[in-house]
Amino acid sequence: MKKIAILGSTGSIGTNTLEIVGRMADEFAVVGLAAGSNISLLHEQVRKFSPKIVSLRTQAEAARLRADLGRLPIRVVHGPEGAEEVARFEENDIVVAAITGIEGLRPTVAAVETGVRVALANKETMVVAGAILKSRAASSGAEIIPVDSEHSGIFQCLAKERQEDVRKAILTASGGPFFRTPLAEIKDKTVEEALAHPRWKMGRKVTIDSATLMNKGLELIEARWLFGLKPSQLDILIHPQSIVHSLVEMRDGSTLAQLSVTDMRIPIQYALTYPERRNSGLSSLELSRVRSLEFFEVEEERYPLIAFARRALETGKSLPVTLNAANEVAVEAFLRRRIGFADISAVVGEVMERHRVSEAGTLEAVFVIDRETRAQTDNLLKQRY
Amino acid sequence: MKKIAILGSTGSIGTNTLEIVGRMADEFAVVGLAAGSNISLLHEQVRKFSPKIVSLRTQAEAARLRADLGRLPIRVVHGPEGAEEVARFEENDIVVAAITGIEGLRPTVAAVETGVRVALANKETMVVAGAILKSRAASSGAEIIPVDSEHSGIFQCLAKERQEDVRKAILTASGGPFFRTPLAEIKDKTVEEALAHPRWKMGRKVTIDSATLMNKGLELIEARWLFGLKPSQLDILIHPQSIVHSLVEMRDGSTLAQLSVTDMRIPIQYALTYPERRNSGLSSLELSRVRSLEFFEVEEERYPLIAFARRALETGKSLPVTLNAANEVAVEAFLRRRIGFADISAVVGEVMERHRVSEAGTLEAVFVIDRETRAQTDNLLKQRY
Numbered sequence: 001m002k003k004i005a006i007l008g009s010t011g012s013i014g015t016n017t018l019e020i021v022g023r024m025a026d027e028f029a030v031v032g033l034a035a036g037s038n039i040s041l042l043h044e045q046v047r048k049f050s051p052k053i054v055s056l057r058t059q060a061e062a063a064r065l066r067a068d069l070g071r072l073p074i075r076v077v078h079g080p081e082g083a084e085e086v087a088r089f090e091e092n093d094i095v096v097a098a099i100t101g102i103e104g105l106r107p108t109v110a111a112v113e114t115g116v117r118v119a120l121a122n123k124e125t126m127v128v129a130g131a132i133l134k135s136r137a138a139s140s141g142a143e144i145i146p147v148d149s150e151h152s153g154i155f156q157c158l159a160k161e162r163q164e165d166v167r168k169a170i171l172t173a174s175g176g177p178f179f180r181t182p183l184a185e186i187k188d189k190t191v192e193e194a195l196a197h198p199r200w201k202m203g204r205k206v207t208i209d210s211a212t213l214m215n216k217g218l219e220l221i222e223a224r225w226l227f228g229l230k231p232s233q234l235d236i237l238i239h240p241q242s243i244v245h246s247l248v249e250m251r252d253g254s255t256l257a258q259l260s261v262t263d264m265r266i267p268i269q270y271a272l273t274y275p276e277r278r279n280s281g282l283s284s285l286e287l288s289r290v291r292s293l294e295f296f297e298v299e300e301e302r303y304p305l306i307a308f309a310r311r312a313l314e315t316g317k318s319l320p321v322t323l324n325a326a327n328e329v330a331v332e333a334f335l336r337r338r339i340g341f342a343d344i345s346a347v348v349g350e351v352m353e354r355h356r357v358s359e360a361g362t363l364e365a366v367f368v369i370d371r372e373t374r375a376q377t378d379n380l381l382k383q384r385y
Numbered sequence: 386m387k388k389i390a391i392l393g394s395t396g397s398i399g400t401n402t403l404e405i406v407g408r409m410a411d412e413f414a415v416v417g418l419a420a421g422s423n424i425s426l427l428h429e430q431v432r433k434f435s436p437k438i439v440s441l442r443t444q445a446e447a448a449r450l451r452a453d454l455g456r457l458p459i460r461v462v463h464g465p466e467g468a469e470e471v472a473r474f475e476e477n478d479i480v481v482a483a484i485t486g487i488e489g490l491r492p493t494v495a496a497v498e499t500g501v502r503v504a505l506a507n508k509e510t511m512v513v514a515g516a517i518l519k520s521r522a523a524s525s526g527a528e529i530i531p532v533d534s535e536h537s538g539i540f541q542c543l544a545k546e547r548q549e550d551v552r553k554a555i556l557t558a559s560g561g562p563f564f565r566t567p568l569a570e571i572k573d574k575t576v577e578e579a580l581a582h583p584r585w586k587m588g589r590k591v592t593i594d595s596a597t598l599m600n601k602g603l604e605l606i607e608a609r610w611l612f613g614l615k616p617s618q619l620d621i622l623i624h625p626q627s628i629v630h631s632l633v634e635m636r637d638g639s640t641l642a643q644l645s646v647t648d649m650r651i652p653i654q655y656a657l658t659y660p661e662r663r664n665s666g667l668s669s670l671e672l673s674r675v676r677s678l679e680f681f682e683v684e685e686e687r688y689p690l691i692a693f694a695r696r697a698l699e700t701g702k703s704l705p706v707t708l709n710a711a712n713e714v715a716v717e718a719f720l721r722r723r724i725g726f727a728d729i730s731a732v733v734g735e736v737m738e739r740h741r742v743s744e745a746g747t748l749e750a751v752f753v754i755d756r757e758t759r760a761q762t763d764n765l766l767k768q769r770y
Contacts, residue, residue: 156641160544165662167669237672247644252658253651253667255644256541259632266638273637277550282638284552287622287680295672 003091004272005032005051007083007107008098010041012203013121013147013268017096018045020269024278032086034099034107043068050074053089055082080106087111094272096147097122100203101328102370105129109363115140119271120226121147123218128321128366130225145271146226150219152267153246153258154227159275161250169229170247171219172239173298174198176211179240183302187342191334194341198240208331212344213298217309221320224313231313236306238296243285261285304345308352318360318369319352325373326351329381339385351377388476389657390417390436392468392492393483395426397588398506398532398653402481403430405654409663417471419484419492428453435459438474440467465491472496479657481532482507485588486713487755490514494748500525504656505611506532508603513706513751515610530656531611535604537652538631538643539612544660546635554614555632556604557624558683559584561596564625568687572727576719579726584627584647593716597729598683602694606705609698616699621691623681628670646670689730693737703745703754704737710758711736714766724770736762 004021008014014036021028030049035042035056043065046054053075056062062078069076077085080103087095087110095111096119097104104122109129111118113136120126125133137144146152150171158166177196178186194211195204202210209215213236220234237247247257260266261282269280287293300307305327312323330347333339339347351373360366389406393399399421406413415434420427420441428450431439438460441447447463454461462470465488472480472495480496481504482489489507494514496503498521505511510518522529531537535556543551562581563571579596580589587595594600598621605619622632632642645651646667654665672678685692690712697708715732718724724732736758745751 259640277637
């Protein structure tokens with residue numbers, strides 16, 4: 001019986017993980033849950049899965065859950081320290097790190113430091129602190145298994161391959177809702193249009209990042225750390241069907257690829273059962289029904305954020321932190337209708353231009369750069385928009 | 386330094402293997418060559434690679450080579466026993482089994498019995514004697530690595546996977562030159578039209594087998610033995626671009642695939658260097674240039690031999706031997722313009738109908754059934770055509 005803690009249990013990765021664990025109750029038990037903001041769902045999860053430790057965002061919420069649970073022997077904690085306590089809980093065999101944004105950084109690092117398996121769903125962690133995470137995992141012996149479908153695909157393709165035999169890893173992108181939109185019209189696209197993702201149902205922030213392709217830019221940086229590849233070994237292809245999640249070209253000219261229907265339960269379950277697999281109950285991929293898988297180069301004019309992401313990938317250090325923070329603030333401003341769709345990349349580009357690259361070799365430095373960048377981006381938005 | 390013997394050195398697999406070995410002379414040395422019918426090419430190969438043992442088809446040819454080599458310390462043998470001697474040569478680390486047809490059976494089995502790595506390019510061996518080959522490999526510890534691009538693809542996808550996690554393996558077929566031909570016109574297709582394969586440049590027999598899809602039927606049977614899969618776990622998809630060679634669907638719903646440009650040097654080299662890979666100097670697969678990968682179900686009306694191959698796959702025992710022998714005779718008759726294109730499947734179907742299934746558990750039994758089927762097919766051709 002493997003014991004699982006889920007950081008971000010009420011989000012989309014968290015609820016899907018619990019669905020899988022519920023189906024495989026003879027193999028997995030939930031010992032820890034750290035919640036996002038959906039308190040009623042968390043109460044339900046606690047009652048259904050009987051974890052031993054639960055963390056909520058505020059002290060008041062924790063007190064309410066504590067009262068609600070009566071005499072049940074469940075430890076209830078709260079705040080960022082609470083999430084870290086769940087991450088470090090001594091019974092954990094697997095920690096699913098699915099708190100999004102920079103908020104997920106400390107709990108993810110905490111889990112990695114305990115040397116367990118970390119099913120990593122939080123993109124930002126590797127983007128802003130890839131080197132730190134890798135070195136802590138090397139010390140503790142933690143196993144980091146990606147949950148993102150693209151990285152899970154690369155991970156599966158690389159299973160038995162040697163690092164030096166890899167020529168290139170290619171992440172696919174659906175291209176988002178504006179892949180075929182005339183370039184001149186993109187700047188006037190509304191929040192509703194940008195949120196209408198053609199393939200995946202995801203959170204709002206990620207969906208906008210899919211429309212700008214920033215999602216893929218962050219994944220490039222993540223892939224660098226996850227797989228120890230050079231920036232020149234990482235590439236993106238637009239693949240509107242989103243069936244092939246990633247491809248790995250080996251130096252002998254052979255390419256391995258991972259394909260599936262677009263269902264995030266597949267990579268989540270794989271991260272839990274690896275190196276084995278279990279029946280998922282999901283239907284087979286019927287390629288003859290899909291009929292055609294298409295691939296296109298990325299037009300940088302259409303997706304200007306990709307050039308910025310590439311620069312952050314190549315420069316490293318503090319630049320990925322800046323890229324990520326500026327983008328989060330800009331996307332939030334777009335979702336609040338303060339700026340237009342094309343302004344997202346303009347804002348990120350300008351913040352990056354002004355940024356002076358520094359080391360960012362500690363978590364503290366990462367947080368400082370993250371906060372400074374957010375403040376700068378806010379200022380820029382106030383001045384201009 | 387790995388020592389290689391090549392059975393069928395003057396054929397297309399053989400010459401490609403030698404090109405690879407010539408490029409990687411610091412890793413591989415040729416110690417044995419068994420020739421097909423191209424004697425002048427064999428003389429050239431012997432001079433270039435200085436093997437220690439060479440086999441030719443006839444005693445006269447062997448004598449001529451022996452004279453030609455003067456005092457060079459190269460053992461020259463001949464005939465089926467000669468090929469077997471090359472296969473069993475004590476210095477071999479890897480035997481490339483690339484003698485086509487039933488002629489390749491004994492030397493391949495001989496190589497497997499010595500417990501070395503066998504790079505298997507001879508389809509018929511697994512088709513007619515899969516159970517025998519697998520049990521001898523289990524006894525000797527021989528490692529059988531497929532050279533066929535489709536099977537190499539499956540082998541690569543399965544690298545680290547467990548047998549019980551595999552749901553299905555899918556071999557792709559280009560569909561041959563008549564994939565889009567109106568059904569009514571297929572029966573009148575000429576030898577020249579059938580030999581015009583859209584993707585692969587191969588020998589005449591194999592090219593006709595691609596047009597009828599028998600090639601893929603034989604590969605299904607081969608895959609059964611190579612990967613220990615049930616008939617119901619094996620499938621074929623038409624994929625006209627011939628970029629994806631095979632796909633393996635796992636029980637969690639994830640599918641792994643192997644892709645490359647159509648160049649048989651990739652799977653040959655992989656069989657030599659596995660589990661490592663080497664630079665092949667071959668250009669990268671540019672999916673954005675290929676643009677679209679298409680997949681279609683197999684129309685059994687268009688490819689009637691597939692139904693016969695399925696039956697042989699499911700029945701096993703002597704039926705695959707009969708299928709293979711009847712097909713060889715029928716294809717030969719088509720190539721000699723004695724029968725039409727559609728007659729190939731009609732002849733094979735009729736011979737299979739008349740066949741009474743027996744065990745075929747020994748090599749001797751396999752040869753008897755093979756000979757009988759050839760005689761029966763010849764008779765049928767004489768009576769009818």
